[in-house]
Amino acid sequence: xxxxxxxxxxxxxxxxxxxISGMTRPIKVIGFLDFFGNWDPSLALVxxxxxxxxxxxxxxxxxxxxxxxxxxxxxxxxxxxDTRLILGAAIFGAGWGLGGFCPGPAITSLASxxxxxxxxxxxxxxxxxxxxxxxxxxSLKTIAPAAVRPVTIDS
Amino acid sequence: xxxxxxxxxxxxxxxxxxxxxxxLLLDGKVAGISGIFAGILRPVRGETLWKGCFLAGLxxxxxxxxxxxxxxxxxxxxxxxxxxxxxxxxxxxGTRLGNGCTSGHGVCGVSRLSRRSIAATxxxxxxxxxxxxxxxxxxxxxx
Numbered sequence: 001x002x003x004x005x006x007x008x009x010x011x012x013x014x015x016x017x018x019x020i021s022g023m024t025r026p027i028k029v030i031g032f033l034d035f036f037g038n039w040d041p042s043l044a045l046v047x048x049x050x051x052x053x054x055x056x057x058x059x060x061x062x063x064x065x066x067x068x069x070x071x072x073x074x075x076x077x078x079x080x081x082d083t084r085l086i087l088g089a090a091i092f093g094a095g096w097g098l099g100g101f102c103p104g105p106a107i108t109s110l111a112s113x114x115x116x117x118x119x120x121x122x123x124x125x126x127x128x129x130x131x132x133x134x135x136x137x138x139s140l141k142t143i144a145p146a147a148v149r150p151v152t153i154d155s
Numbered sequence: 156x157x158x159x160x161x162x163x164x165x166x167x168x169x170x171x172x173x174x175x176x177x178x179l180l181l182d183g184k185v186a187g188i189s190g191i192f193a194g195i196l197r198p199v200r201g202e203t204l205w206k207g208c209f210l211a212g213l214x215x216x217x218x219x220x221x222x223x224x225x226x227x228x229x230x231x232x233x234x235x236x237x238x239x240x241x242x243x244x245x246x247x248x249g250t251r252l253g254n255g256c257t258s259g260h261g262v263c264g265v266s267r268l269s270r271r272s273i274a275a276t277x278x279x280x281x282x283x284x285x286x287x288x289x290x291x292x293x294x295x296x297x298x
Binding site for chain 2: 010073
């Protein structure tokens with residue numbers, strides 16, 4: 001129960017951080033990504049501020065045997081980048097530059113009730129399902145050839 | 156540089172860091188919003204409730220902003236519904252294929268010095284900048 005309350009309050013604080021920093025304004029995001037135009041470096045400070053705090057918190061967590069309200073840490077291991085990761089990040093970046101929204105600010109902005117936000121978030125959900133579907137079909141394809149392989153009869 | 160808001164952006168960033176840190180130290184979870192969103196769309200037993208609470212918190216925070224700081228939702232861009240749909244699709248699909256977005260890779264992963272997250276962050280910043288370059292400087296800023 002306490003862990004769920006933490007999740008809710010963290011969500012509220014995260015949203016306030018996004019709103020105060022300017023991340024919920026697509027024009028601000030585009031200004032940050034426009035390195036060759038009228039560049040607005042503000043959002044670099046969002047990342048720097050967030051990373052400074054989380055860097056310390058992560059170091060501290062390494063000395064804890066378990067989180068305060070849960071049985072264990074669900075932190076991914078440090079592995080090497082692969083093609084899927086790079087391709088996925090590239091596609092995400094293109095969408096971010098096109099719409100000016102990444103997932104957090106888009107979901108927070110649902111509170112505004114503005115149509116462009118709703119359109120973006122619904123499309124984002126379709127994107128998630130499209131990925132699930134293509135992954136599912138991909139796994140079928142790897143099974144199918146074995147299933148339909150012709151039987152050769154030795155003479 | 157006339158739109159530079161260093162103080163607000165730094166304060167906002169610190170709040171994001173505090174929120175993500177609380178998720179880690181108290182709940183042991185990574186505050187990666189694309190993964191949390193996808194977790195609600197494709198529920199897994201035992202992983203759905205906390206994700207739902209976090210997303211509800213985001214929207215509740217959004218409602219607070221609507222009251223206290225309505226200018227936080229100034230859209231400011233010229234984008235057709237088709238462009239917004241394409242953008243949402245790319246963000247939804249790309250963050251699943253790449254396992255994260257600005258929060259999970261850009262903040263949490265980079266802070267952990269994760270090689271995957273540092274690579275992902277460099278790539279999405281680069282393709283984001285490239286897309287904006289094409290739209291702003293070749294298409295005149297609207298699409």
